[in-house]
Amino acid sequence: MGSDIDDSPMAYKNIHTVMAAQNDLVEVLAKFEPRIVRMADAKEKPED
16 A cells, blocks of 8 residues: 555565575474555554
């Protein structure tokens, strides 16, 4: 719904690549797929 200049797509790793690299350390029990992400307004404090 919105973003600010501190929200950069390059800051996130591909979850499938990360999980594949940890295959011998973790067991996937479930998968979560968010339908929508609501970002805080640029001037909004996290505790608001």
